[in-house]
Amino acid sequence: MGSAQGRAPETLVADLSELGSAPLPLVGGKAMNLGRLAAAGFPVPRGFCLTTVAYRKAAPPELEALAARLDAELPGWSPDGGTAHPALDRPDLDHLQLDLGELARQAREMIVTAPIPADVDAAVRAAYASLGSGAAVAVRSSATAEDLPFASFAGQQDSFLNISGADAVVESVRRCWASLWTERAVAYRSANGISHRDVGLAVVVQDVVPAVTAGVLFTANPVTGTRTETVIDASAGPGQAVVSGSVNPDHFVVETATGRVLLRSPDGAGAETGAGAGRAPSLDDARVRELTALGDTVQRLFGAPQDVEWVIDAGKIWLTQSRPITTLYPLPDPAAAEPLGTESGAAADTRVYLCGTLFQGLTRPLTPLGLSVLGSMRNRKGPWKYVNPGLRMYVDVTPAIRNKYGRRYLLRMLPLADGRTGAVFPALLEDPRFGLRQRRPRRKPGPGSAAARSTEARGSVALVGRLIPALLRAGVRPAAELRRAFDYGKQLEADLVLPEPATSFGRLDYAERILDRTVDGLILATLPGPSVGYIMLAAARRLLRGIAKPRELEAVLRGLPNNVTTEMDLELWHLAVTIGANAASREVFLAHSPEELAARYAAGTLPAVAQTGLRGFLDRYGHRAVAEIDLGMPRWSEKPDHILGMISNYLHVEDPEQAPDRQFARAEEHAEARIRDLVERTRARSRLRARQVEFCLRRTRQLSGLRELPKFYIVLALAEMRRQLNKVGAELARSGSIAAADDVYFLEFDEIRVGLRGADLHGIVADRRRLYDTELRRRRIPRLLLSDGTDVEAAMLAKSPASGALAGTPASAGTATGRVRVIMDPVGAHLEPGEILVAPSTDPGWTPLFMTAGALVMEMGGVISHGAVVAREYGIPAVVGVPDATTRLRTGQTVTVDGAAGTIVEEP
Structure with missing residues (x-):
């Protein structure tokens, strides 16, 4: 057998002990990792690797053309076989499903029927003979797209155990090659954007270890994400039973640094029981500690948490596989983390991070430049520190948790912003690592840090000093405040214009400075109005104590005037009505997809009514987008597919009573009726108090709708930044x-x-x-994340699994029964009138869907989150903060949503 090093291009077979630095394209992930383990002295069963050179020799030429057909369907795939530039949206493989299975079947048939080249056959037989006559071996696939940092491909290719005889080994090799083209493997590669032409398959052949006990070890807790815990599943006999899930293994959770068993369940039930309960465990504590220490050493070798398969024979632990754990959420601050394999730091060093982008209604990541721009905004003012694990924005709330007043604030605010976070947070405070600090530690001095803090403090005090009279002015003269807020928008649009001509450097400098020049003025122009509106609502709630229940005031917020997002949605509805009334426009919209309509609009070939109407709408609202706080997301003016899809949805509204403008008018009427009712009930107690209640509620309705305006203007500034950066990007591409x-x-x-x-x-x-x-x-984004990688909610659920009931936070009262429509991304989404919209979360880009939804169910959110507030304004029932709603509910099932009780009940 030849070495894989130095002779990689033509090597057919290499001993596992020689693969310490073998390239991935030659031996695949499994063999490469086994080679590294063997080279480092870990106990690995002897064996050899048949390299991808053999697979390339055996693969028939027709397979290349078939793989090219599959690659052509990959999102963003370029003709030369590399990733061109995928869209900023999740891959959608639905269009592949019609022929995916058939193409995979054809590929397998090609492999199975093709003759094995003579030199490959001879190499396998010779290498097998070197293991001993009739040796029992495991024949296992090792794909080049396998055990990668972002995709493990676990179980996608086949393995064959207890194979004896050269003929059987050669046939098992052929079956491994064919397993590269199972439908599941093809779909997995497509979903991960990996070329079918570039992938190859090596085969590992190893001695079978006669297993007394076997299993799997994770060097980080795969459920909770905790990097300081080792999780071991074990069972008597071969490990395949544990990997395949055909047995209930013994389960151990171990503190890695000390070897202390935190949880053991010998019966696999998940409950902590004594070692003597039921059958005897497959591992004693000494073996558990030995496996934990071995896993920790493996993790240090690879520099990342590992999923390790192991076997114990009569007296020795053998490692049969190690791959990265790809499902863990990234650490909040890897640079500050303890070195892998060392003892954990002091408890006080563990920090708590709250996901800020989830609070903005975003489950998706942000582009790097989008995160950078948000960072420049968030770090200008205030004491908070931020990190961006997983390309999402997290705020470090540890100082607030360790402060008495900070705790009170978070306990009051979190349930309103996100019910699920609010439910988990109190248990977190019981953790001794996050106890209150008796006195504030001194900050370490740094160059210029005191001056910087002093400058920031002076700026914040000056801004607050200007805000106080603005708040008083808004309360006294609300009409003038409304004019001032909207006039600022006109001035902002004028100020955002960059004089032409401009150089690329000039455009870049201008884009970078836009927010610095606008944030303070924007706050002063737009924050006082909605702040006073909600202050007045709080005052009314206090005045109505003993007269009305707090939730009765929700109706006052329905159909609010002066809300730019609501106005946008209604303008879109009126545009749809205009298009629907024009025969030519209606016919085109009903006959074409949003993508086709967008192409026609760009070419100026839509019917005149539709072309002119859409241009007018985009002139006013084209700066908006789905996930619009991310600078990297295309604006509607660039990519109007979403808006065109919404118009097509609206054309299906046939019941006049379901028309969004009618629903909004009813919401206004309901709000006015509730105010009259509350005032009358208060008058029975006190005429003076009744006048105060009416004053507060009228101010609430006048000013609270402005709450969308600050973000509207920020997004307007972001859109201008993007317009300039698009030109800079075009110049970079040209060069x-x-x-x-x-x-x-x-x-x-x-x-x-x-x-x-x-x-x-x-x-x-x-x-x-x-x-x-x-x-x-x-799919899963931790709401609260610890610096050791722990997903706090997942850890809580692991201790107390949720019941089967589907419930969340009541967000908008009322009930609605309808068919579920699960929507993960609003772009191109279709929602029939009256359907129940089920979404991970929402931002203003989703709100056109609200106009025809029967009710809203969200995985994210609390009573003050964007989706909840807009649902109340539109008068549709809403339940938010429903764990795993997008997977536990399915499109087409009929449910009843009770927005007051916070429940979703499936109907027979």
């Missing part, structure tokens, strides 16, 4: 520094400047796009 104009959003401002001077930025962009695409596929 060859990046491949496509929108690559600019995967760079920082300083990097863009370097690119404008001619630097090659392709590598930086490719790495960040890979990370972004990986994070797009992530």
